[in-house]
Amino acid sequence: MNTDLHISFIGAGNMSRSLIGGLINDHYPAANISATDPDAEQRQQLATALGVNTYADNIDACAKADIVVLAVKPQIMATVCQQLAPALHKTKPLLISIAAGIQIQSLEKWLGSSQAIVRTMPNTPSLVGSGAAALFASKTVSDDQRQQAESILRAVGLTLWLEDEQQMDAVTALSGSGPAYFFLIMELMQTIGEKMGLSPEVSRLLTLQTGFGATKMALESELDCAELRRRVTSPGGTTEQAIDKLLDGNIDKLMNEALNTARERAIELTKLLGKS
Numbered sequence: 458m459n460t461d462l463h464i465s466f467i468g469a470g471n472m473s474r475s476l477i478g479g480l481i482n483d484h485y486p487a488a489n490i491s492a493t494d495p496d497a498e499q500r501q502q503l504a505t506a507l508g509v510n511t512y513a514d515n516i517d518a519c520a521k522a523d524i525v526v527l528a529v530k531p532q533i534m535a536t537v538c539q540q541l542a543p544a545l546h547k548t549k550p551l552l553i554s555i556a557a558g559i560q561i562q563s564l565e566k567w568l569g570s571s572q573a574i575v576r577t578m579p580n581t582p583s584l585v586g587s588g589a590a591a592l593f594a595s596k597t598v599s600d601d602q603r604q605q606a607e608s609i610l611r612a613v614g615l616t617l618w619l620e621d622e623q624q625m626d627a628v629t630a631l632s633g634s635g636p637a638y639f640f641l642i643m644e645l646m647q648t649i650g651e652k653m654g655l656s657p658e659v660s661r662l663l664t665l666q667t668g669f670g671a672t673k674m675a676l677e678s679e680l681d682c683a684e685l686r687r688r689v690t691s692p693g694g695t696t697e698q699a700i701d702k703l704l705d706g707n708i709d710k711l712m713n714e715a716l717n718t719a720r721e722r723a724i725e726l727t728k729l730l731g732k733s
């Protein structure tokens with residue numbers, strides 16, 4: 458990525474900090490990164506920790522920006538965009554929105570003009586550099602700008618492009634909410650391990666390393682998850698007993714219902730947020 462480009466983050470919360478941290482780890486010059494936060498203490502802390510330029514005023518932060526990352530909470534995105542609209546209309550930077558549930562057409566409505574916009578849905582493991590983000594670009598985004606957006610998100614994990622913005626609701630249900638599904642399964646396994654007589658520490662570490670190991674194996678293997686599962690399920694063995702129990706309890710139906718409910722909620726929230 459061209460490291461001469463100036464990137465401004467509007468809203469310097471958890472997600473922005475992880476993206477800025479990832480960029481700096483990738484040797485992006487901190488001098489070319491700006492971030493805004495209404496809180497003076499937060500700005501001071503950010504400048505000290507990451508060495509980036511900080512601003513209280515969103516418009517000031519965008520004056521020199523080639524790329525503006527919109528990273529405030531979805532509920533205040535309309536206000537922030539309307540405030541920035543005249544400035545962005547003049548400079549026309551690439552806009553990257555990481556806000557959950559905010560459609561490109563809503564951003565265009567609030568900005569009042571056609572802009573190059575990339576909408577992306579990252580997830581919380583971005584905070585530890587292992588995120589998964591899906592991206593969707595508006596028609597006005599150039600190939601160079603697509604690469605720029607991808608480079609920023611790739612600094613904290615995997616990036617994948619979507620063909621259709623509506624797929625973002627499925628992404629929200631799958632990888633956006635997904636970390637919580639894995640946390641729940643690990644929480645249950647750990648508790649059950651303890652009830653079986655393991656110490657909390659032993660049960661916790663065995664659970665977490667097993668989750669990590671299974672994921673690493675699946676990522677590195679040419680085999681799909683179904684085949685990997687078959688290979689560790691010997692006929693008549695212990696794993697088979699457990700898996701049969703889960704399938705008899707309709708875990709597949711339950712997961713299907715869970716993810717579809719999450720997707721429906723994402724659609725509802727997107728409609729609500731777009732009404733602002």
Ligand SMILES: NC(=O)c1ccc[n+]([C@@H]2O[C@H](COP(=O)([O-])OP(=O)(O)OC[C@H]3O[C@@H](n4cnc5c(N)ncnc54)[C@H](OP(=O)(O)O)[C@@H]3O)[C@@H](O)[C@H]2O)c1
Nearest residue numbers: 468469470471472496528529530531555556557579580581
């Ligand atoms: N965290 C995730 O896992 C995740 C995943 C996917 C998408 N996202 C999206 O990422 C965005 C940011 O999430 P986050 O978790 O980083 O939230 P966050 O930690 O609350 O960050 C938002 C930041 O915006 C600041 N802010 C508030 N009003 C502002 C204004 N008018 N102008 C500029 N900055 C302002 C807040 O400052 P104060 O705290 O001082 O108010 C805060 O530092 C959200 O839209 C969310 O939907 C997050």
